[in-house]
Amino acid sequence: MTSAKQLSPQGTNLLQNRGIKRLLQSRWYPAIVQWPTLILFMLIMFQLLLGPSSAHDNFGTALTWVLWWPLIPIMFVFLGRFWCAICPFATLNDLVQKIVGNHRPVPRFLKKYGIWIIDALFIFITWSDHVWGVVENPWGSGILMLTLTTGVVFSGAFWERRTFCRHLCFLGGLSGNYARSGMLAIRATPEICADCTKAACYKGSAHTPGCPLFEFPKTMTSNANCNLCAHCLKNCPNDSIQLLLRPPTQELWFIRKPRLEEAFLSAVIMGIVFVQNITMLEVWGSILHVLERLTGTDSYYVTFSSAFLIAMAIPVSLLLIVSWVVARLNGAPMLRNFTLFGYAIIALDIAAHIGHNLFHLLAEGKSIFYTGLALLGKQVGHGLSPAILSMSAIQGLQYALIALGFLGSSYVAYRIARSNFPQHTWRSFLPYGALMLLLALINIWLFAMPMAMRM
Amino acid sequence: MIAGRSGRLMQVVLLLVASLWVVPGAQADGGGEPEMIREVDGYKIGLVFSQEPSLGENKVSVIVEDHQQRGVGAASVMILVRLSEQESSARAEDTHPVEGSESIHDTDGAKPDDHDDDPASEIAHDDADASNSDEQHASDEHTSAETGRDQHPPTSYVLEAGHAIGEFEGLVVLETAGAWELIVILEAEGKRLEALFPVHIEGRNVRGGILAAILGINLAIIAAAAVVKPRSAQITKNERQFS
Numbered sequence: 001m002t003s004a005k006q007l008s009p010q011g012t013n014l015l016q017n018r019g020i021k022r023l024l025q026s027r028w029y030p031a032i033v034q035w036p037t038l039i040l041f042m043l044i045m046f047q048l049l050l051g052p053s054s055a056h057d058n059f060g061t062a063l064t065w066v067l068w069w070p071l072i073p074i075m076f077v078f079l080g081r082f083w084c085a086i087c088p089f090a091t092l093n094d095l096v097q098k099i100v101g102n103h104r105p106v107p108r109f110l111k112k113y114g115i116w117i118i119d120a121l122f123i124f125i126t127w128s129d130h131v132w133g134v135v136e137n138p139w140g141s142g143i144l145m146l147t148l149t150t151g152v153v154f155s156g157a158f159w160e161r162r163t164f165c166r167h168l169c170f171l172g173g174l175s176g177n178y179a180r181s182g183m184l185a186i187r188a189t190p191e192i193c194a195d196c197t198k199a200a201c202y203k204g205s206a207h208t209p210g211c212p213l214f215e216f217p218k219t220m221t222s223n224a225n226c227n228l229c230a231h232c233l234k235n236c237p238n239d240s241i242q243l244l245l246r247p248p249t250q251e252l253w254f255i256r257k258p259r260l261e262e263a264f265l266s267a268v269i270m271g272i273v274f275v276q277n278i279t280m281l282e283v284w285g286s287i288l289h290v291l292e293r294l295t296g297t298d299s300y301y302v303t304f305s306s307a308f309l310i311a312m313a314i315p316v317s318l319l320l321i322v323s324w325v326v327a328r329l330n331g332a333p334m335l336r337n338f339t340l341f342g343y344a345i346i347a348l349d350i351a352a353h354i355g356h357n358l359f360h361l362l363a364e365g366k367s368i369f370y371t372g373l374a375l376l377g378k379q380v381g382h383g384l385s386p387a388i389l390s391m392s393a394i395q396g397l398q399y400a401l402i403a404l405g406f407l408g409s410s411y412v413a414y415r416i417a418r419s420n421f422p423q424h425t426w427r428s429f430l431p432y433g434a435l436m437l438l439l440a441l442i443n444i445w446l447f448a449m450p451m452a453m454r455m
Numbered sequence: 456m457i458a459g460r461s462g463r464l465m466q467v468v469l470l471l472v473a474s475l476w477v478v479p480g481a482q483a484d485g486g487g488e489p490e491m492i493r494e495v496d497g498y499k500i501g502l503v504f505s506q507e508p509s510l511g512e513n514k515v516s517v518i519v520e521d522h523q524q525r526g527v528g529a530a531s532v533m534i535l536v537r538l539s540e541q542e543s544s545a546r547a548e549d550t551h552p553v554e555g556s557e558s559i560h561d562t563d564g565a566k567p568d569d570h571d572d573d574p575a576s577e578i579a580h581d582d583a584d585a586s587n588s589d590e591q592h593a594s595d596e597h598t599s600a601e602t603g604r605d606q607h608p609p610t611s612y613v614l615e616a617g618h619a620i621g622e623f624e625g626l627v628v629l630e631t632a633g634a635w636e637l638i639v640i641l642e643a644e645g646k647r648l649e650a651l652f653p654v655h656i657e658g659r660n661v662r663g664g665i666l667a668a669i670l671g672i673n674l675a676i677i678a679a680a681a682v683v684k685p686r687s688a689q690i691t692k693n694e695r696q697f698s
């Protein structure tokens with residue numbers, strides 16, 4: 001169904017600008033950002049493990065959960081997975097690999113089930129945050145980071161390239177999904193690559209290693225596993241690589257190899273955003289009481305897990321139901337519809353995720369300044385509001401984001417319907433359009449309610 | 456030459472990364488929930504520890520907000536500290552053969568210099584000590600019904616108004632590791648409110664042990680990788696690192 005035109009790179013090639021091209025080809029890129037990030041990460045770790053035990057006063061908590069975490073989905077939209085190129089865990093992986101790396105091939109089970117492991121890890125980490133209070137507890141956040149570090153050290157020590165980032169990192173899975181909507185993409189020029197037999201972009205060269213995330217630009221059609229490290233650009237002897245500026249969500253219009261686990265993850269992320277919002281609402285206490293009555297226990301493990309499962313089940317079930325309905329209308333199997341149109345939720349996922357995190361950034365943002373000054377021995381901010389914007393202004397931004405997300409998801413659903421079911425475009429699209437509207441309304445309803453702060 | 460420098464640089468960086476675990480491992484102690492909020496009769500009462508709750512003196516703040524989320528300044532705030540019922544029964548069972556042989560209660564044993572050099576903290580500490588005698592009667596009332604708390608009888612501490620409206624600060628002493636209960640007793644607007652906050656104090660070496668274990672695992676991984684590293688995996692042109 002996918003035409004050759006759809007597979008060829010589309011967008012403005014930013015490498016036509018000499019300055020950008022020289023920057024990306026420089027040996028200092030991305031190291032110039034990578035090393036300061038690692039140093040900042042070490043400062044954060046010291047603060048989390050040794051600093052004030054109250055999240056309210058901890059600079060590490062403020063930098064991690066009030067600044068970095070809210071900014072990361074925004075970065076995915078504008079820069080794709082660039083974060084993964086400068087991530088301190090990736091740098092640590094490379095360091096360990098340089099010294100003791102065994103460079104063994106990625107185990108087959110990771111290649112086959114890696115994304116399911118990522119899905120499970122993402123769900124588990126979100127669950128454990130609520131049950132054990134990881135975000136609210138600097139020590140807990142520090143231990144989470146150290147646990148990830150251990151996984152990274154193991155992966156770097158035994159497996160080749162950045163196996164952890166590609167097949168195990170929970171954030172990598174999330175960013176992979178989000179990066180498909182990203183506005184920057186690296187692609188090769190098919191006409192130039194057609195005669196190339198060197199594959200230096202993948203294998204590496206004397207001066208630069210190959211793709212750390214196992215991508216082969218010649219056949220790459222997705223941004224999900226490209227971190228814009230520009231190794232391929234530095235290695236290509238034929239000047240085939242392009243850095244494309246493209247409209248957000250464009251990649252989702254033509255998913256060449258849709259995968260059930262990725263579609264499932266996009267629906268699960270929506271459920272996770274629901275539960276993140278619900279637990280911050282003032283009605284959360286009442287919801288817990290209802291769950292305690294229903295489950296017959298006041299154990300938070302049980303009540304929260306029930307709420308968590310229900311929240312995740314809502315978008316997954318809705319997507320399944322709509323896919324079943326659409327299967328009756330367009331004749332395609334239900335699971336094929338689920339897999340194809342699951343990607344359409346990603347735009348709304350990003351909008352809801354940014355909207356939720358925007359609350360933390362804008363309602364608690366000054367805490368970064370206060371805790372930073374406290375680190376220098378200057379106590380300020382006690383009793384002062386950490387808010388940067390008023391609640392009504394934040395809510396306005398959240399509604400605008402959800403509206404954008406709804407438009408993005410609806411348009412993606414339409415394009416998926418058009419490219420896969422040209423005979424039944426509207427029949428395939430309309431039920432999914434209604435689903436996107438329903439999900440958008442649920443998000444708006446959640447954002448309309450008063451929320452509690454973290455800092 | 457460059458490769459040699461690069462190798463040394465890597466070693467330095469790895470040492471720095473390793474120090475992430477070693478230093479905290481040597482210093483960390485204690486454990487528990489640093490920040491808790493209870494809602495009582497429409498009032499929000501928050502208890503905040505300035506550091507992770509630990510053995511000895513702990514600087515705490517109590518934040519009180521009314522139902523409109525305004526700080527309640529005109530209030531008197533006291534914290535009653537006692538061992539949890541389960542902890543005290545467990546200790547009563549453990550110490551049964553020598554019950555009553557030691558029932559020393561000495562909050563003066565806490566040394567401000569151990570944890571906090573802030574003069575304001577010392578003032579708060581003095582105030583807390585001064586208030587002990589005034590509040591001992593209230594403490595005794597709570598104690599009478601708790602037969603298992605002989606060794607560590609409940610102690611009350613009066614908190615001073617803090618920097619912000621609705622914020623009260625002071626010191627509390629947690630004498631041993633285990634499960635404690637901090638009861639914030641608040642009198643405001645003609646009402647008396649109580650909020651219970653369970654706090655668990657870990658032994659001094661628990662956190663250090665956890666960090667040492669993680670460090671050990673990481674070092675073991677690196678050592679194992681170095682041992683089993685095949686010659687073919689030596690760094691080649693095509694398998695240079697991504698730095």
